[in-house]
Amino acid sequence: MTPAKRLKELIVQDRNNFDAAFPKLIETAMAGLPSETSSAIAHFEKNIMHNLRGGKMNRGMTVLSTWRLLLSDKTPSDDEYDSAIVLAWCIELLQAFFLVADDVMDQSWTRRGKPCWFRQEDVGYIAINDSFMLEALVYRLIDFYFRGKSCYKNITRLVHEVTYQTGTGQTLDLITKPGENFVNFTLARYKAIVKWKTSFYSFYFPVALALYMHNITDAKVHDISKEILLEMGEFFQIQDDYLDCYGDPAITGKVGTDIEETKCSWLLVQALQKVDEPQRKVLEENYGVNDPAAVAKVKEIYSKLDLKSIYKKYEEVSYQKLMKLIEDVPSELPKEIFTQLAAKLYKRDK
Numbered sequence: 001m002t003p004a005k006r007l008k009e010l011i012v013q014d015r016n017n018f019d020a021a022f023p024k025l026i027e028t029a030m031a032g033l034p035s036e037t038s039s040a041i042a043h044f045e046k047n048i049m050h051n052l053r054g055g056k057m058n059r060g061m062t063v064l065s066t067w068r069l070l071l072s073d074k075t076p077s078d079d080e081y082d083s084a085i086v087l088a089w090c091i092e093l094l095q096a097f098f099l100v101a102d103d104v105m106d107q108s109w110t111r112r113g114k115p116c117w118f119r120q121e122d123v124g125y126i127a128i129n130d131s132f133m134l135e136a137l138v139y140r141l142i143d144f145y146f147r148g149k150s151c152y153k154n155i156t157r158l159v160h161e162v163t164y165q166t167g168t169g170q171t172l173d174l175i176t177k178p179g180e181n182f183v184n185f186t187l188a189r190y191k192a193i194v195k196w197k198t199s200f201y202s203f204y205f206p207v208a209l210a211l212y213m214h215n216i217t218d219a220k221v222h223d224i225s226k227e228i229l230l231e232m233g234e235f236f237q238i239q240d241d242y243l244d245c246y247g248d249p250a251i252t253g254k255v256g257t258d259i260e261e262t263k264c265s266w267l268l269v270q271a272l273q274k275v276d277e278p279q280r281k282v283l284e285e286n287y288g289v290n291d292p293a294a295v296a297k298v299k300e301i302y303s304k305l306d307l308k309s310i311y312k313k314y315e316e317v318s319y320q321k322l323m324k325l326i327e328d329v330p331s332e333l334p335k336e337i338f339t340q341l342a343a344k345l346y347k348r349d350k
């Protein structure tokens with residue numbers, strides 16, 4: 001069996017073990033809680049079951065696949081393997097925390113192909129507290145499984161740092177309003193939002209967690225990884241903005257609402273660089289209006305500007321740039337860490 005085939009088998013095995021560990025995760029989460037909180041515990045279990053199931057688990061699996069690649073030929077102990085799986089679930093819990101809160105803020109309708117948590121019967125704005133509980137569980141599990149280990153301090157610090165970075169990005173996103181003539185919707189502001197809201201936690205974070213599990217703390221290694229992964233995060237978000245408008249909800253798992261929510265979207269930023277005055281007026285009158293007719297008018301402008309072709313060109317150029325960065329990775333970092341992620345992103349709408 002070739003090393004590549006063996007690695008593929010191990011990754012499939014890791015996903016199966018990751019899924020199988022879910023009941024134990026809930027059991028550990030509830031351990032030691034007093035009986036007087038039983039009704040809260042029952043609600044918390046529903047919260048976890050709804051918000052941690054149904055996704056692709058890309059971030060969690062990136063933790064595991066990176067950790068696996070960094071093992072090289074070493075065989076991990078049972079404790080090391082269990083800890084890696086727990087850490088993979090921790091990043092999914094943090095993701096769930098962000099998404100539950102984000103859906104409330106955006107008043108979204110669907111998530112992963114089903115109604116958002118806050119739209120479930122008897123939930124509503126209790127979802128805000130539920131998001132806090134999902135975040136708290138991350139630290140509860142890290143403390144339970146990693147306290148006393150050499151990587152504990154770096155992992156805990158990283159989770160705090162990334163939560164802060166993502167909150168900063170969410171703030172940038174929420175306070176960025178069009179202003180007169182969309183003056184605030186610039187490419188520079190868009191890139192800042194993407195970097196802080198998405199790139200750190202979706203791309204650098206899972207890889208850095210795996211690096212720290214192996215006690216790889218060299219600043220150069222982290223800096224090189226960060227450069228590639230932040231670039232990848234920007235690629236992902238631009239792709240996500242495109243799919244919000246043109247993607248199939250059956251594939252993406254949600255109905256796009258960037259236009260109705262007045263988002264500083266890559267598509268709008270591109271459109272603003274190309275519109276004539278009559279087209280700009282149409283955008284000013286209809287962007288951010290929660291009405292199908294208004295949304296259709298915005299999309300008609302996008303169509304006239306042929307933003308689909310502009311995106312396809314961007315996708316090719318950006319992907320080639322990523323491949324060049326990955327090619328120059330030093331030998332101590334397996335290139336497969338990055339090529340596997342890039343392969344999941346390229347042509348994601350297919």
